[in-house]
Amino acid sequence: MGFDLRKIGPVAWFWIGAFAVSLVLAQYAKGWSKAMGAKWLMKVPRDLRIPMKKDVSVFMDWLVEGAHFGLFTFKDLTRGLSWLIEQPYLLVKSVLVTGWVEGLGDEAVQHLPPLTWIAVIAIVFAMGYYAKNWKLAALVGGCFAYLAIFGQWQSAMVTLASIAIAVPLGVTGGLLLGIAGYRWQWFNRLLQPILDLMQTVPIFAYLVPILFLFGFGPVSALVATVVYAMPPMVRITILALQGVSPEIREFGVMAGCTGRQMLWKVMVPSAARGLMVGVNQVIMLSLNMVIIASMIGAGGLGYDVLTSLRRLDIGGGLEAGVAIVVLAIALDRLSQAFADRAPPEHMELETRFIRRHPWMLTCVLIVLGTGIAGIFATPFQTYPSVMEITTGPFWEDLVKWINVTFFDQLEAAKTFMLVTFLVPVKRFLLGLPWPWVLVLVTIAGWQLGRFKLALLCFALTLFILVNGLWAKAMVTVYLCGVSVVIAGIIGIPIGILAAQNKQADRIVAAFIDTLQTLPSFVYLIPVVMLFRVGDFSAMIAVVLYALAPAVRYTAHGIRSIDPHLIEAGIVSGCTKRQLLWRIKLPLALPEIMLGINQTIMLALSMLVITALVGTRELGQEVYIALTKADTGRGIIAGVSVACIAIIADRLIAAGSLRAKRRLGLET
Numbered sequence: 001m002g003f004d005l006r007k008i009g010p011v012a013w014f015w016i017g018a019f020a021v022s023l024v025l026a027q028y029a030k031g032w033s034k035a036m037g038a039k040w041l042m043k044v045p046r047d048l049r050i051p052m053k054k055d056v057s058v059f060m061d062w063l064v065e066g067a068h069f070g071l072f073t074f075k076d077l078t079r080g081l082s083w084l085i086e087q088p089y090l091l092v093k094s095v096l097v098t099g100w101v102e103g104l105g106d107e108a109v110q111h112l113p114p115l116t117w118i119a120v121i122a123i124v125f126a127m128g129y130y131a132k133n134w135k136l137a138a139l140v141g142g143c144f145a146y147l148a149i150f151g152q153w154q155s156a157m158v159t160l161a162s163i164a165i166a167v168p169l170g171v172t173g174g175l176l177l178g179i180a181g182y183r184w185q186w187f188n189r190l191l192q193p194i195l196d197l198m199q200t201v202p203i204f205a206y207l208v209p210i211l212f213l214f215g216f217g218p219v220s221a222l223v224a225t226v227v228y229a230m231p232p233m234v235r236i237t238i239l240a241l242q243g244v245s246p247e248i249r250e251f252g253v254m255a256g257c258t259g260r261q262m263l264w265k266v267m268v269p270s271a272a273r274g275l276m277v278g279v280n281q282v283i284m285l286s287l288n289m290v291i292i293a294s295m296i297g298a299g300g301l302g303y304d305v306l307t308s309l310r311r312l313d314i315g316g317g318l319e320a321g322v323a324i325v326v327l328a329i330a331l332d333r334l335s336q337a338f339a340d341r342a343p344p345e346h347m348e349l350e351t352r353f354i355r356r357h358p359w360m361l362t363c364v365l366i367v368l369g370t371g372i373a374g375i376f377a378t379p380f381q382t383y384p385s386v387m388e389i390t391t392g393p394f395w396e397d398l399v400k401w402i403n404v405t406f407f408d409q410l411e412a413a414k415t416f417m418l419v420t421f422l423v424p425v426k427r428f429l430l431g432l433p434w435p436w437v438l439v440l441v442t443i444a445g446w447q448l449g450r451f452k453l454a455l456l457c458f459a460l461t462l463f464i465l466v467n468g469l470w471a472k473a474m475v476t477v478y479l480c481g482v483s484v485v486i487a488g489i490i491g492i493p494i495g496i497l498a499a500q501n502k503q504a505d506r507i508v509a510a511f512i513d514t515l516q517t518l519p520s521f522v523y524l525i526p527v528v529m530l531f532r533v534g535d536f537s538a539m540i541a542v543v544l545y546a547l548a549p550a551v552r553y554t555a556h557g558i559r560s561i562d563p564h565l566i567e568a569g570i571v572s573g574c575t576k577r578q579l580l581w582r583i584k585l586p587l588a589l590p591e592i593m594l595g596i597n598q599t600i601m602l603a604l605s606m607l608v609i610t611a612l613v614g615t616r617e618l619g620q621e622v623y624i625a626l627t628k629a630d631t632g633r634g635i636i637a638g639v640s641v642a643c644i645a646i647i648a649d650r651l652i653a654a655g656s657l658r659a660k661r662r663l664g665l666e667t
Contacts, residue, residue: 178237553595
């Protein structure tokens with residue numbers, strides 16, 4: 001039974017024709033434009049450019065140096081806010097790292113030591129048992145013990161101090177903004193595009209204005225971390241409050257609650273489980289930020305990874321990266337356990353304090369006991385360095401062995417991918433005239449979302465054009481597109497396997513969890529050591545970082561299919577292959593598209609980091625702006641990346657909605 005061309009609709013024929021025309025234009029448009037004297041077709045004329053980056057830089061200079069609010073300048077306000085954030089950070093850092101110290105340098109006197117490594121492990125062990133059971137207590141206690149045994153304790157505690165301040169700030173700010181968005185629809189409409197920008201503007205782009213406003217140091221790193229980690233908390237708060245049962249709201253009304261009582265005593269407690277998911281997301285995103293934040297003074301494990309990358313020290317970089325993963329696992333499991341924890345059983349008031357809080361008293365005794373013992377015996381205070389274990393030489397030797405043994409195979413694979421895939425795609429995109437691309441993007445918006453989406457796509461593409469970043473934007477699209485295609489080719493089959501095989505699902509879940517918790521910088525170290533700098537190394541790192549959503553959403557989409565539909569296929573005599581291709585994948589397509597959407601978002605965020613290994617796209621613009629403290633250049637380049645991300649997000653979301661309606665999954 002052959003393929004029926006009549007089944008292809010007019011829209012599909014249009015895009016087939018547009019692709020054919022694009023192939024011809026990519027090959028010949030440059031020569032034609034020169035012959036016709038129309039070079040403007042390939043390069044945006046200077047007359048059409050608007051130097052927004054200069055205006056932004058001038059505005060930022062005025063904001064910091066010239067803006068006055070009464071008796072205070074804007075710089076006074078930012079420095080005052082910096083001082084307020086710094087005080088709790090210094091307190092937590094004193095508890096975990098430095099102790100209470102007076103003076104500087106050689107004249108410094110320590111009045112009280114920090115918590116001992118034994119005390120910290122005991123505290124997290126008790127938290128694990130209180131939140132769930134002995135297994136969780138052993139896991140989180142083991143994770144912190146790992147940090148001590150492998151010589152990462154000091155750096156890990158600096159990172160933990162930052163997380164201990166950034167997470168409450170992110171959660172509190174996200175909760176309040178989410179509540180405001182839930183209560184006032186106009187505020188929610190105003191909030192959504194801001195959240196879109198916060199989640200799509202590359203992380204590096206945050207650092208430029210924050211560094212300009214708050215100066216170099218841990219406070220700037222904390223502010224950047226909060227900005228990066230807060231949006232999911234806002235969105236989840238709105239969704240959790242909207243998901244509260246109407247019966248619960250009616251009960252609050254019948255009980256005579258005021259508006260404030262309804263919110264804080266009925267709605268928020270009822271949405272607590274959903275809100276804890278947001279807390280978990282803030283924790284994980286804060287940990288994902290630690291390496292980038294170390295560029296502006298955060299220190300800790302992130303700084304260790306960054307310095308290892310600069311030295312190409314694969315052993316030290318992987319050890320510090322694994323330590324971040326271990327810390328992330330411990331905090332992730334703890335936050336999830338507190339989210340799922342059942343309310344405590346009622347206890348009589350006369351129950352003695354010791355019986356009600358045995359773990360708290362145990363931890364206090366351990367803190368005091370080990371603190372006193374640490375004064376007389378250093379091993380109680382800090383883990384003995386002679387007992388530390390290092391795996392650095394092993395990883396370095398392993399990479400050297402792979403390089404020596406498989407050099408020819410690695411080079412052959414790299415050359416094959418560059419010649420047959422990467423370079424042709426890059427030449428194709430860079431060879432297209434910009435008016436043609438602008439028209440195609442606008443038409444895509446019209447077909448999927450009519451006037452509003454078409455106007456949005458046109459305006460965002462035009463923003464990139466008028467700022468003279470078209471060529472770099474095309475390189476960004478090329479690297480992101482290639483990486484997303486490869487991530488989809490790898491991730492979708494793995495997701496299908498995980499959805500249909502429980503044993504494979506457990507293995508895949510562990511693998512994906514590891515990929516998601518590894519900091520983005522960690523991928524660069526072994527990739528650069530094996531393949532050196534360039535587009536291929538960047539592509540491999542992006543694929544590894546962005547693979548997880550393609551796997552997760554595919555598996556989730558297949559698992560979410562109504563079992564009755566699958567049973568109907570079986571009754572109709574479908575084979576396993578027919579069930580997959582004709583029922584499961586079509587019905588799971590909207591979820592798979594959302595997974596690809598998230599893969600694109602992660603790929604774009606990673607591309608800024610791959611600028612460190614020689615890529616020449618918008619990420620490089622942001623990185624150069626950071627090194628030169630050029631706020632205008634960094635902000636405009638970052639917003640340009642956000643424009644690409646928003647266009648992809650809106651087009652895929654509209655396509656997913658259309659697919660759901662076609663399948664009858666949504667009206």
